[in-house]
Amino acid sequence: MSVIDWQPTATMATLRERARLLAEVRGFFAARGVLEVETPVLGHGGSTDLHLASLSAAATTPAGRERLWLQTSPEFPMKRLLAAGAGPIFQLARCFRDGEVGRRHNLEFTMLEWYRPGMSLEGLIEETAELVRCVLGRGSGDNPGPLRRRRYRELFREYLAIDPFRVALAELRRLAEDRGGLEMTDASRDDCLDLLISLEIEPHLGRGAIDVVVDYPASQAALARRHRDPEDGEWVASRFELYLEGLELANGYDELTDGEEQAARFAEDNAARRAAGLPEVTVDRRLLAALKHGMPEGSGVALGIDRLIQLALGKESVAEVMAFATPRC
Amino acid sequence: MANYSTNEFKGGLKVMLDGDPCSIVENEFVKPGKGQAFNRVKLRNLMTGRVWERTFKSGESLEGADVLDLDMEYLYNDGEMWYFMKTDGSFEQYPVEKKALGDTEKWLKEQVVYTITLWNDNAISVTPPNFIELEVTETDPGLKGDTAQGGSKPATLSSGAVVRVPLFINEGEVLKVDTRSGEYVSRA
Secondary structure (H helix, E strand, C coil): CCCCCCCCCCCHHHHHHHHHHHHHHHHHHHHCCCEECCCCCEECCCCCCCCCCCCEEEEEECCEEEEEEECCCCHHHHHHHHHCCCCCEEEEEEEECCCCCCCCCCCEEEEEEEEEECCCHHHHHHHHHHHHHHHHHHCCCCCCCCEEEEEHHHHHHHHHCCCCCCCCHHHHHHHHHHHHCCCCCCCCHHHHHHHHHHHHHHHHCCCCCEEEEEEEEHHHCCCECEEECCCCCCEEEEEEEEEECCEEEEEEEEECCCHHHHHHHHHHHHHHHHHCCCCCCCCCHHHHHHHHHCCCCEEEEEEEHHHHHHHHCCCCCHHHHCCCCHHHC | CCEEEHHHCCCCCEEEECCEEEEEEEEEEECCCCCCCEEEEEEEECCCCCEEEEEEECCCEEEECCEEEEEEEEEEECCCCEEEEECCCCCCEEEECHHHHHHHHHHCCCCCEEEEEEECCEEEEEECCCEEEEEEEEECCCCCCCCCCCCEEEEEECCCCEEEEECCCCCCCEEEEECCCCEEEEEC
16 A cells, blocks of 8 residues: 655745745845736746746636646746836746756746846846845855856866867767767757756856856857857857856846847747757747837846755755645645 | 656666666756756666666656566575576576676575566576575684674685674574675674
């Protein structure tokens, strides 16, 4: 007879701590005049990102039977609020990413996402680090160390002795095969770089410091603007990722506000999805319309609050800070 | 055999890799911020016992391996093969080669039950029970009175294993030994 595992994956003490830390987060934004908002989990459009698998639901609405997408982040509706003149906003939003279950992942999780119209990416990096310090300080009380900026390119030079922008694809594939122990014959540049950063660089980041990686390859810009690398004029993404204890905690953008550019990137994504044999995702035409109307320039960031709580409470997995992790949902 | 996708990889699942049956030890889902997802997997090669660390693209799959652990009693050795018998009442016997027997050879005793790992119905490894009782066949004479502390000496057991034992142990005595560490536990 098997025993049914009905019990929570977090202890009651952890759930009380979690509630206290979420109250801290709300206090952090209240003190800065950032408005808390709630937007729908379901949408007519979804994320076209090649590497995110969206879930969808069949729903009956006034329009009849429709397919609605579960959000992978609250980015699109929040940007529509920005275009409508919301000013600075934040949300603790439930997000869904199919297939992502593990020590650091759960199929549904809570994203802390916030937008700062008029703020530079640099300003948002500072604020994100302050939020991280605030939550850690109310948790374990450990000081994560100083904020360090690490350029994507410099990290590859330091840990792998290659220039990720200049190295020949054949050499990059050989290196990825060697370090990963898998065949990468048909892999793209980005696939190789993703594998190498995951295996060889991420584990070293955020040790004794809050590491913020900047100047990603332009091909990994997603919904961020692009700018020229001062070193040699190469296009790079105006995007950052924040790491602590080898964990990726946050991903921030100098937000793309050009609706046409955004529409082109969605189309590129869906073309890549078709080529990879993946289902296409309905493009969010309301987001495109909002961008066309005009969204204020500014920065935004998404932070995996479950991971930050995990670190603040000294736990080993996100499951330990969630009432019921996916295997027990 | 069925195929298993990376999201079905769990500790203990038996799969084929590079032609050898392997048991999954650990499976970690790895995903950079916006990139391709991978699974970092540790697998024990059941033929060699060695642990491999491999990376798979998430969603890739491996063929399952027809691997089974069965309890079997050791019967005899005919000079070439070692013979074990199922304990389920079928009296079915399995020959085991020296390569599959490996280090377990020195812990063999008739009528003791071992765990035999079968791959496609062939024995590929033999695991002894954690504790086994064996007779001392050769050791220096015991020292009277020395029952509590100090010193040890080598003793050869009936199965051929050599273990360190306390000085008071004599030939002919039966000892309890831990097969995992190869250490003396007590008199039986």
